[in-house]
Amino acid sequence: MATISFSGLGSGLDINTLTSQLVAAERAPAENRINNAAAKINSQLSALGTVKSALDNLHAAIGKLATSSDTPAFKATVQDKAGFTASAAGDVAAGRYQVEVLSLANTHKLGSAAFAKDAAVGHGTLQISAGSSSYEVAIAEGATLADIAKAINTASGGKGVTASVVNADAGQHLVLNATTAGSAGMLTVTASGGDGGLAALVYEPGGGANTLQETVAATDAQVKVDGFLRTADSNTVADLVPGLTLNLTAAKPGEAFTVNVGTDNSALKANLQSLVSMYNAANSVLRGVSAYDPETRRASALTGDSMVRGLQQQLRSALGEHSFELRAMGLTVATDGTLSLETSKLDSALATDPDSVRKLFGAEGTVGSRLATQINGAIDASTGTLTQRTGSLNRRMGDLSDQMDALNRRMEAVQTRYMAQFTAMDTLMAQMQSTSSYLTQQLSSLQSLTNNSNK
Structure with a gap:
């Protein structure tokens, strides 16, 4: 089955x-x-x-x-070896300009006499003027040039004046540099109080004996454009001709150079x-x-x-x-x-x-x-x-x-x-x-x- x-x-x-x-x-x-x-x-x-x-x-x-x-954009063209460069902004007028650089703006520089390395200079107070700014710098007893430079930089914060020490053959020198060019940054230094040792660091034009030597004078820039004189405390002159900025690099008195401003x-x-x-x-x-x-x-x-x-x-x-x-x-x-x-x-x-x-x-x-x-x-x-x-x-x-x-x-x-x-x-x-x-x-x-x- x-x-x-x-x-x-x-x-x-x-x-x-x-x-x-x-x-x-x-x-x-x-x-x-x-x-x-x-x-x-x-x-x-x-x-x-x-x-x-x-x-x-x-x-x-x-x-x-x-x-x-x-x-509209404009471009400034300068002759070779003119002693300046130029740049043009949008509001400049096209044209030709004759520019003569008579002098450059320099930053004021002062230098001290030689001191023995790490010698104590003195103590008291330094009054430093740098253009429109002024600083009172307290100098402690036994301070060396390095200590004085540090105290000045601390007080100024790098504005108006800076200080440094140069080690030369004759010894150490304190060097003060203005941070603003031209007469607007001119330095003056006076001393008060203490043991009188800071009298070796004084510069007061017209005020008596100066123990700091002026190594670079505070000079203003002078430039002529089409025969018109302009004095400036900077080597960058931005408002001489509206929209045209001149950057001065070398003084060439008696020589005028052409600046052409044209559409770019x-x-x-x-x-x-x-x-x-x-x-x-x-x-x-x-x-x-x-x-x-x-x-x-x-x-x-x-x-x-x-x-x-x-x-x-x-x-x-x-x-x-x-x-x-x-x-x-x-x-x-x-x-x-x-x-x-x-x-x-x-x-x-x-x-x-x-x-x-x-x-x-x-x-x-x-x-x-x-x-x-x-x-x-x-x-x-x-x-x-x-x-x-x-x-x-x-x-x-x-x-x-x-x-x-x-x-x-x-x-x-x-x-x-x-x-x-x-x-x-x-x-x-x-x-x-x-x-x-x-x-x-x-x-x-x-x-x-x-x-x-x-x-």
Whole structure:
């Protein structure tokens, strides 16, 4: 008699694997939909980030160009070996100046007679004047020149006067240096009290015997510009001609040297070239994120996006409406939207009309202000179209994350249900297997009895 068999059922059933496969099959459609949507949004967010970065750079370039267009720059050129250098600020007037350096400003310097090394000089009080500043320096009994120099530096804090000790062949010398050049920093030193030893460190012009020697006189600078004399207590003369700063390096009385002050367009040209580069970079990015390859039939992240098309159109129209003025300045737009600059035409335009760049790219320029407004409308942190689109996509990503969480919870419930069902089925199959074995045994016994009775 044939036996009853349940192949692969009962206690041999792999419930975990079967449940996992069923849950995975049920999960796949929803999970794939969520993941595909998230991948698309991430791709769009990345593309928008690239667009914003390019527009940020273009916006910054427009701002720099506007500043250099509205604020003319000047450059001062000095003849060789003139004994001075010159620099020009924005408020200087262009022109030619004849400059003669008669004398330089020197800082006052005093030196003492020689003292034996580490010899006690005396004690009391030194009164030191340095220009409009004055200091009282208490000198302790038994003080050496090194002690006196330290006390002076402590009292002055390095302002007005500094002191040092020079070790020479004849002995040690105290040296006092004014920190301000010219007559404004002239030093005087008097002594009082103590044992009288500090009388060896006195300098008071017109007041009697001076025991400190004037090694460098406090002299003011004197310079003539176009024959007009100017005396200054510094070798940097900043207000002789408004906007023109002279740095005196050598006195050359009787020799006048020419300073030419002219317009400096180097920063303006560099900023205009930077705008061209940033415009082309932004144009390239906008094309790239919206491109479509007909051969591979692959679309980019923002192919067909109306916002991208609008940005491209705005950039083109801002230049296209002033193409004649731009061409006169050396700026041309190719058929693919690429902007280029011909510097020779720009130089010619600036020579003919120095205000030509400002009219187009200054803060109120017809092209620059329009580009800045259009780009700001896209990148503004609150109301910009890129900002709003990015926010919308991030909210959609949040929704997808919520959907994935809900799917996870639902699949956990499905898995629990499948496990319960298969466990119950496995239990039932085990019981049926047991019953099958019992019946097989009973039928086998009955057949054996029948066969025996027939013999």
